[in-house]
Amino acid sequence: MTTADDASALFTETLNDVSEIAVLERIFPRLPRSSAELLGPGDDAAVLSAPDGRFVVTTDMMIQGPDFRLAWSTPQDLGWKAAATNLSDIAAMGARPTALVVAIAAPPSTPVAVLEGIADGLRECCEALAPGCGVVGGDLSASDALTLSVTAFGDLEGREPVRRSGARVGDVVALAGRLGDAGVGLALLFRHGVDDDGMPNADRAAVLKGQYPDEVAAQLRPVPPLDCGPAAAIAGATAMLDVSDGLALDAGRIARASGVGIDFASAALGVRVDVALSGGEDHGLLATFPPGVRLPEGFRALGVVTADVGSVLVDGQPRTQDGWDPYRGWDGAVG
Amino acid sequence: MTTADDASALFTETLNDVSEIAVLERIFPRLPRSSAELLGPGDDAAVLSAPDGRFVVTTDMMIQGPDFRLAWSTPQDLGWKAAATNLSDIAAMGARPTALVVAIAAPPSTPVAVLEGIADGLRECCEALAPGCGVVGGDLSASDALTLSVTAFGDLEGREPVRRSGARVGDVVALAGRLGDAGVGLALLFRHGVDDDGMPNADRAAVLKGQYPDEVAAQLRPVPPLDCGPAAAIAGATAMLDVSDGLALDAGRIARASGVGIDFASAALGVRVDVALSGGEDHGLLATFPPGVRLPEGFRALGVVTADVGSVLVDGQPRTQDGWDPYRGWDGAVG
Numbered sequence: 001m002t003t004a005d006d007a008s009a010l011f012t013e014t015l016n017d018v019s020e021i022a023v024l025e026r027i028f029p030r031l032p033r034s035s036a037e038l039l040g041p042g043d044d045a046a047v048l049s050a051p052d053g054r055f056v057v058t059t060d061m062m063i064q065g066p067d068f069r070l071a072w073s074t075p076q077d078l079g080w081k082a083a084a085t086n087l088s089d090i091a092a093m094g095a096r097p098t099a100l101v102v103a104i105a106a107p108p109s110t111p112v113a114v115l116e117g118i119a120d121g122l123r124e125c126c127e128a129l130a131p132g133c134g135v136v137g138g139d140l141s142a143s144d145a146l147t148l149s150v151t152a153f154g155d156l157e158g159r160e161p162v163r164r165s166g167a168r169v170g171d172v173v174a175l176a177g178r179l180g181d182a183g184v185g186l187a188l189l190f191r192h193g194v195d196d197d198g199m200p201n202a203d204r205a206a207v208l209k210g211q212y213p214d215e216v217a218a219q220l221r222p223v224p225p226l227d228c229g230p231a232a233a234i235a236g237a238t239a240m241l242d243v244s245d246g247l248a249l250d251a252g253r254i255a256r257a258s259g260v261g262i263d264f265a266s267a268a269l270g271v272r273v274d275v276a277l278s279g280g281e282d283h284g285l286l287a288t289f290p291p292g293v294r295l296p297e298g299f300r301a302l303g304v305v306t307a308d309v310g311s312v313l314v315d316g317q318p319r320t321q322d323g324w325d326p327y328r329g330w331d332g333a334v335g
Numbered sequence: 336m337t338t339a340d341d342a343s344a345l346f347t348e349t350l351n352d353v354s355e356i357a358v359l360e361r362i363f364p365r366l367p368r369s370s371a372e373l374l375g376p377g378d379d380a381a382v383l384s385a386p387d388g389r390f391v392v393t394t395d396m397m398i399q400g401p402d403f404r405l406a407w408s409t410p411q412d413l414g415w416k417a418a419a420t421n422l423s424d425i426a427a428m429g430a431r432p433t434a435l436v437v438a439i440a441a442p443p444s445t446p447v448a449v450l451e452g453i454a455d456g457l458r459e460c461c462e463a464l465a466p467g468c469g470v471v472g473g474d475l476s477a478s479d480a481l482t483l484s485v486t487a488f489g490d491l492e493g494r495e496p497v498r499r500s501g502a503r504v505g506d507v508v509a510l511a512g513r514l515g516d517a518g519v520g521l522a523l524l525f526r527h528g529v530d531d532d533g534m535p536n537a538d539r540a541a542v543l544k545g546q547y548p549d550e551v552a553a554q555l556r557p558v559p560p561l562d563c564g565p566a567a568a569i570a571g572a573t574a575m576l577d578v579s580d581g582l583a584l585d586a587g588r589i590a591r592a593s594g595v596g597i598d599f600a601s602a603a604l605g606v607r608v609d610v611a612l613s614g615g616e617d618h619g620l621l622a623t624f625p626p627g628v629r630l631p632e633g634f635r636a637l638g639v640v641t642a643d644v645g646s647v648l649v650d651g652q653p654r655t656q657d658g659w660d661p662y663r664g665w666d667g668a669v670g
Contacts, residue, residue, distance in 0.1 A: 015662040023662075038389060042592070043498050044427040044577050045393035045489065050385035054373060058380035059474050061438040061484060066477040092379040103396040103484050108662040139394050142401040142665045149396060149438050149484035154380070161374055161382050242379050257377070327350040327358075327443040327477050 015115070016108035020140055023112060030119035032126035034134030036098035036155070046136040048099055048153060055098075056154035056161065058089035064146040065334040071200035072189055075114045077220045078148060079121020085244065086152035087130050088224035088283040092242040094162040094233025095154030097133040097226060100126075102150050105143035115140075118148065129226050145334065159233050162287070167239035167258035171288040171305040176228035176298040178218055179247065180272055183279020185219030188212055199333075224283040231296035232287045240287040248277040250286060251312045252321035258288075261308030266315050268302045277319060350450070351443035355475055358447060365454035367461035369469030371433035371490070381471040383434055383488060390433075391489035391496065393424035399481040401665035406535035407524055410449045412555045413483060414456020420579065421487035422465050423559035423618040427577040429497040429568025430489030432468040432561060435461075437485050440478035450475075453483065464561050480669065494568050497622070502574035502593035506623040506640040511563035511633040513553055514582065515607055518614020520554030523547055534668075559618040566631035567622045575622040583612040585621060586647045587656035593623075596643030601650050603637045612654060 015023060028041065039047035048055070062068060062082050073081070087097040102122065104115060119135075126133045167173075193205035209216045224242070232240055239258055243250045247269075251262040269276040288305055289295060312319045350358060363376060374382035383390070397403060397417050408416070422432040437457065439450060454470075461468045528540035544551045559577070567575055574593055578585045582604075586597040604611040623640055624630060647654045 018662075020662060039496055039498070043496070044424040045391045045430070045487075045496075047389055047391050047428070047491070047496050050388055050390050053385055053388055054382055055385050055390055056380045056382050057436055057472060057486075057488070059436040059438050059472060059484070059486060061440055061474050061476045061482070063440055063476055063478045063482075065479070089379040093382070095380070101392055101394040101486055103394050105396055105398055105482070108665065108667075137392060137394060139396050140662075141396045141398055142662050143398045143482070144400070144480055144667075144669075145478060147396070147398075147440070147478070147482060147484075149394070149482075151392075151394060151436055151486040152380075153392070156382070161378070161380075163374070163378050327353075327355065327475075332443075332479075 013112050014108065015106060015110050015112060018112060023115060023140060026112060027115055027119045030116060030123055032123040032134035034099040034136050035132040037134065037136045040136050048136060052156055052158050054156055056090055056093050056095040056156060057151060058086055059151040060086050061147065061149045069200040071202045072193055072205045073220050075117025076121035076124065079118035080125040080221050082148045082150045083122050083125035084129065084222050084224055085283060086150045087133065087226055088242040090152050090154035091224065091226040091229025092240050092285055093154065094159055094229050094237065094240065095156045096230050097130040097152060097154045099134060099136045099153045100150055101137045102135055102148065103139040103141065105141040105147040107144055108142055110146065129223065157230065162233050162237050162240040164239050164241050164254050164257035167254050167260050167288040167305045169260055169305055169307050170291050171238055172291060172301050173262055173288055173303040173305060174295050174299040174301050175284050175286050176225040177284025178282045179270065179284060180275040180279035180282065181215045181218035182222060182281040184275060185212065185215035186281065188215060189219065219281060222281065222283045225285060225298050228285050228296060228298040232285065232299065235289065235296045236293055237287040237289055240285055243282050243284045243286050244280060246278045246280045247286065248312050248319050249321045254286065254288065255312060256310045259309050261306035261311035261313060262303060263306045263313040263316060264303035273314065348447050349443065350441060350445050350447060353447060358450060358475060361447060362450055362454045365451060365458055367458040367469035369434040369471050370467040372469065372471045375471050383471060387491055387493050389491055391425055391428050391430040391491060392486060393421055394486040395421050396482065396484045400669040404535040406537045407528055407540045408555050410452025411456035411459065414453035415460040415556050417483045417485045418457050418460035419464065419557050419559055420618060421485045422468065422561055423577040425487050425489035426559065426561040426564025427575050427620055428489065429494055429564050429572065429575065430491045431565050432465040432487060432489050434469060434471045434488045435485055436472045437470055437483065438474040438476065440476040440482040442479055443477055445481065464558065492565065497568050497572050497575040499574050499576050499589050499592035502589050502595050502623040502640045504595055504640055504642050505626050506573055507626060507636050508597055508599070508623055508638040508640060509630050509634040509636050510619050510621050511560040512619025513617050514605065514619060515610040515614035515617065516550045516553035517557060517616040519610060520547065520550035521616065523550060524554065554616060557616065557618045560620060560633050563620050563631060563633040567620065567634065570624065570631045571628055572622040572624055575620055578617050578619045578621050579615060581613045581615045582621065583647050583654050584656045589621065589623065590647060591645045594644050596641035596646035596648060597638060598641045598648040598651060599638035608649065
């Protein structure tokens with residue numbers, strides 16, 4: 001029989017109450033399995049298959065405070081976003097995601113249920129966006145701030161990686177995924193998801209999630225178009241990246257790496273041109289394709305590649321390339 | 336001409352004073368290069384070679400407070416130890432380390448020189464212990480606590496990975512590397528490397544480094560015997576792991592995974608048997624070899640594999656398998 005006390009203990013049981021081994025035993029069954037896994041958790045390291053003799057790797061850290069607030073994100077949201085943002089970097093190389101390793105540092109007072117929720121979010125994201133991709137290893141540590149550090153792997157399936165440096169004058173600039181919604185969602189959370197003292201507030205955020213479900217979800221639980229990465233590579237994309245810091249800033253990265261300019265057509269950017277250009281964390285894929293190529297499903301044309309080296313333009317007019325900087329963008333608050 | 340003010344600015348310039356891009360430009364030249372790198376930093380992900388169609392991967396996080404104190408470790412020490420501990424996990428599979436990705440979160444007030452020092456330490460460790468291994472990517476974030484999250488890769492060179500589960504009754508138990516020194520070093524630092532209020536103190540630690548150079552260095556700047564990992568695999572090791580949490584606890588892991596017991600000969604453990612069994616962070620390699628195998632250079636016999644399933648024994652007498660637990664082992668202090 002489960003008593004109310006048992007239920008309460010389950011809910012309030014913290015990392016400090018149980019051993020690392022017990023936490024791992026509760027997390028493992030919730031994690032997604034990787035079909036590339038030759039040897040999984042339980043040894044000093046995992047072994048993964050790399051069928052074409054190469055593998056793609058990227059890493060990204062998410063920290064309570066600068067990167068998320070627990071009043072706004074559920075543990076499942078955190079696991080989902082940590083997976084999605086890393087997998088998007090894999091897709092941006094034209095690769096198919098195969099596996100993740102996940103290091104989590106948490107205060108000893110953290111309920112075990114929080115780590116279970118993070119594991120659930122990792123699984124939900126992989127199952128929904130990258131079936132066959134799973135978690136093959138990790139590390140648990142103690143810290144004052146909840147910290148998720150994910151490293152993701154991908155398989156190029158025999159193709160060359162799509163770099164930032166291959167765009168050529170005359171190429172079509174195209175985007176797969178959303179544009180500006182995640183930035184709007186974050187601005188809404190900072191404006192209306194806080195209490196009267198400006199502190200992140202779960203009740204206010206819940207109201208906001210009802211009013212602006214798409215924008216808030218784009219921020220807290222992004223859905224990057226992962227399949228569009230390999231599709232773009234197959235279609236002959238000359239350059240590609242994940243749009244994480246805002247369209248203008250990330251387009252500038254392709255422009256500088258390729259020694260070209262990027263000229264967006266304002267009509268293609270929607271009614272909120274500034275939002276489309278500066279909003280971060282959409283995790284769409286920005287790619288360039290040779291003229292005349294039929295764009296893969298999911299991509300829409302936004303502009304053309306020009307000879308204005310390093311420039312980002314809209315209807316031929318230069319734009320600033322401002323965006324997110326991790327050291328300057330955080331005010332030190334946590335919540 | 337460099338003025339005193341310029342020199343002072345160089346020393347006190349913080350992450351908050353410069354952009355992420357400028358920090359990266361100062362760090363990159365200091366990082367070790369990987370000979371497995373097909374595509375390095377500058378795109379959304381790196382591409383690494385995996386010549387035998389597989390790769391080994393492990394990840395480990397180090398956080399100011401539970402894992403290190405800035406009063407005791409230099410930035411170079413931190414970079415060195417972050418690399419060494421991860422590379423030791425790769426070697427423990429019988430693999431040769433090929434590359435690292437490194438995510439660093441730091442308070443915006445951190446001097447840029449601290450990140451440069453960490454990069455120097457990463458390079459010094461790879462050059463000294465694993466030539467050809469290098470950093471192929473990373474991530475910079477803001478955080479209240481300095482945090483290093485390293486993921487390391489290795490090449491099995493066509494061999495099968497050496498797991499924890501292959502030890503057989505009658506095998507010889509052998510160790511490469513130091514035993515207990517790192518634990519003694521940590522105990523000395525906590526006892527004598529603190530001020531009168533118990534806070535970590537750099538001046539007191541400096542005195543200690545002069546008095547006990549081997550033990551303190553074993554803790555702050557461990558030198559795992561990385562070459563012994565592939566050598567053990569080639570010699571036919573049946574099981575192996577990196578001794579990070581203490582010999583008794585880690586031997587228990589082999590014992591349980593393999594369904595055997597491990598019986599150490601006290602005479603082989605040195606004069607400080609308890610220290611040898613319980614001291615953590617030595618990052619030696621504990622392996623089992625079939626009887627009659629000539630032990631590879633660097634290994635010394637410590638005992639035998641017995642039929643006492645899951646047990647760790649010394650001269651036939653059971654020992655507790657206590658060791659480090661990240662949530663219970665940290666008192667919350669930082670320093």
